[in-house]
Amino acid sequence: xxxxxxxxxxxxxxxxxxxxxxxxxxxxxxxxxxxxxxxxxxxxxxxxxxxxxxxxxxxxxxxxxxxxxxxxxxxxxxxxxxxxxxxxxxxxxxxxxxxxxxxxxxxxxxxxxxxxxxxxxxxxxxxxxxxxxxxxxxxxxxxxxxxxxxxxxxxxxxxxxxxxxxxxxxxxxxxxxxxxxxxxxxxxxxxxxxxxxxxxxxxxxxxxxxxxxxxxxxxxxxxxxxxxxxxxxxxxxxxxxxxxxxxxxxxxxxxxxxxxxxxxxxxxxxxxxxxxxxxxxxxxxxxxxxxxxxxxxxxxxxxxxxxxxxxxxxxxxxxxxxxxxxxxxxxxxxxxx
Numbered sequence: 001x002x003x004x005x006x007x008x009x010x011x012x013x014x015x016x017x018x019x020x021x022x023x024x025x026x027x028x029x030x031x032x033x034x035x036x037x038x039x040x041x042x043x044x045x046x047x048x049x050x051x052x053x054x055x056x057x058x059x060x061x062x063x064x065x066x067x068x069x070x071x072x073x074x075x076x077x078x079x080x081x082x083x084x085x086x087x088x089x090x091x092x093x094x095x096x097x098x099x100x101x102x103x104x105x106x107x108x109x110x111x112x113x114x115x116x117x118x119x120x121x122x123x124x125x126x127x128x129x130x131x132x133x134x135x136x137x138x139x140x141x142x143x144x145x146x147x148x149x150x151x152x153x154x155x156x157x158x159x160x161x162x163x164x165x166x167x168x169x170x171x172x173x174x175x176x177x178x179x180x181x182x183x184x185x186x187x188x189x190x191x192x193x194x195x196x197x198x199x200x201x202x203x204x205x206x207x208x209x210x211x212x213x214x215x216x217x218x219x220x221x222x223x224x225x226x227x228x229x230x231x232x233x234x235x236x237x238x239x240x241x242x243x244x245x246x247x248x249x250x251x252x253x254x255x256x257x258x259x260x261x262x263x264x265x266x267x268x269x270x271x272x273x274x275x276x277x278x279x280x281x282x283x284x285x286x287x288x289x290x291x292x293x294x295x296x297x298x299x300x301x302x303x304x305x306x307x308x309x310x311x312x313x314x315x316x317x318x319x320x321x322x323x324x325x326x327x328x329x330x331x332x333x334x335x336x337x
Contacts (some may be wrong), residue, residue, distance in 0.1 A: 002311055003023055004061040006054060006076055007068035008041040010285030011091055011115075014290070016045055018302035021286060022309060024110035029057050034206035054079050055138055063087045063111075065305075070168045071157040072300060073098035074104055087111040089308050093177050093334060094327040096168040101331035105324050106136030111312050116181040119320060120303035122283045122296040124182065127247060127256050130279070132185060136270065137253035139187055143228040144179045144202035146245045147238035148292060149215035151204040165212040170335060172200055175328045178308050180220075186249065189211050189226035190329055196222040196336060245294040263295030 001024050005012050008030055019025050032038040042048045052141040057064070058080060066076050066088055073095050077088060088108060092115050106137060118124055137144040151171075160169040168174075200215040216236040223229050235242075244260040252300055257267040268277040278288040287298035304321070311318045 001063070001313065002027040002061045003309070004029045004031070004051070004054075004057040004064040006031050006064060006066050008037040009067065010290075011043060012065070012067035013044070014298065014301055015067060015305060016041060016048060018286065018298065018305050019038055020045060020047065021302055022306050026250070027060070029060055031057050032075070032254060035135065037102070042119040045076070051333065055083055058083045061086065063091045063309070065091075065115075067091050069096075070094075070173075071100075071227070074100040074206070077104055079107060079109055081107055085109040087113075087308075089113050089115055089305070090327065092114040092181075092322075092327060093168050094324070094331050098331055098335045105276040107326045108324045111315070111317065112324050113308055113311070113318075113321040114324060114330075114331075115304065116322035116326070117183055117245050117297075117300040117304040118178045118320065119185055120288060120307070121299040122285075122299060123258055123260075123263060123264070123266065124247065124300075125283060126279070126281060127249065127258055128186060128266070131249055131251065134273070135253070136251040136256070136268075137251060139228050141250040142183050142228060143248040143250075144182055144230070144246070145233040145270065146175045146179060146294070146303060147233070147235045148175070148240045149236070149238050149240070149243060150292065151281050157208050157210050157212075161207065161210070161214060167243035170200070170202075171216050171234045171236045172198070173214075173334050176232050176237070177219060177334060178216055178232075179232045179234060180330050180333050181326065182229045182327070182331070183224065183228070184248070185322075187224040187226050189224040189228065191222055191224050191230075191333055191335065193332055194210065196220060196333060198336060200217050210272050217223075224274070229314065260294045 019028050029049045029051050030038050030041050038050045041049045050218050094104050199219045201217040202215050218233040218234050221318045246259045249256040254270040264281045266279040285299050
């Protein structure tokens with residue numbers, strides 16, 4: 001298979017690195033409006049071609065990954081389908097506005113998906129497996145958090161800080177979107193938009209003399225349509241001691257606890273036993289994780305991209321991938337309408 005990647009930033013680089021490890025990927029093509037970025041990405045890896053336009057790319061590929069700023073996803077999709085309606089993998093969130101996300105859902109070709117790669121994280125997958133086995137009963141409550149410090153450590157203004165992203169790229173839109181997807185994935189149910197409560201804050205207010213437009217800390221509580229209660233906390237302005245990812249599930253027969261500070265173990269606490277059990281994760285990772293990303297992040301991207309390519313090859317939708325409709329549901333939560 002031949003795959004195209006539009007955008008040549010950090011997430012695109014991670015996709016290219018993952019695609020190179022997938023056996024049936026023959027060629028990878030990249031395009032960016034900044035041709036120097038595209039050339040730099042091509043030079044960093046083997047078997048990566050540079051295209052001068054999306055039109056030039058489409059005739060060569062079986063699918064395209066859109067890894068560009070959120071407000072550009074819809075125009076890029078429109079350009080793609082005007083030439084050839086091939087499947088896309090669109091990075092999350094779908095767009096910088098709800099109307100754009102709704103139009104993406106209408107226009108996206110079959111076998112397209114959204115980049116919610118946390119579903120494929122090794123630890124998350126194991127927790128899902130245990131929860132899904134029903135050995136601890138039914139899911140009652142989910143407490144999930146992801147704390148980073150990029151708002152504090154960044155020194156330059158990027159597209160994520162600008163007003164045209166309309167809160168889709170702050171802690172809430174960028175990080176909580178993953179966590180909302182996990183709640184929905186674990187509960188096998190959409191989230192009740194009417195019962196969602198959200199608190200947003202901006203701790204780092206200026207960078208390079210520019211007033212920042214998006215939140216860097218968020219707290220959300222709510223309930224899924226199946227009755228699972230949840231709390232989600234995400235931050236890009238966390239202190240060092242609070243950094244990392246955690247996932248705690250309460251089931252009617254016990255608890256499952258995971259923290260990226262101890263990435264190779266999951267605590268299992270049956271409700272009728274004194275001692276907690278520990279499940280050790282004996283996982284050999286394929287790819288190293290970038291600095292400041294959670295354990296198994298790179299492998300989760302690889303597994304997601306591999307699943308998407310298998311979906312395209314088989315022409316059968318995967319239950320593990322987040323479809324475009326899942327992406328729209330998360331977009332509705334971000335904009336709370």
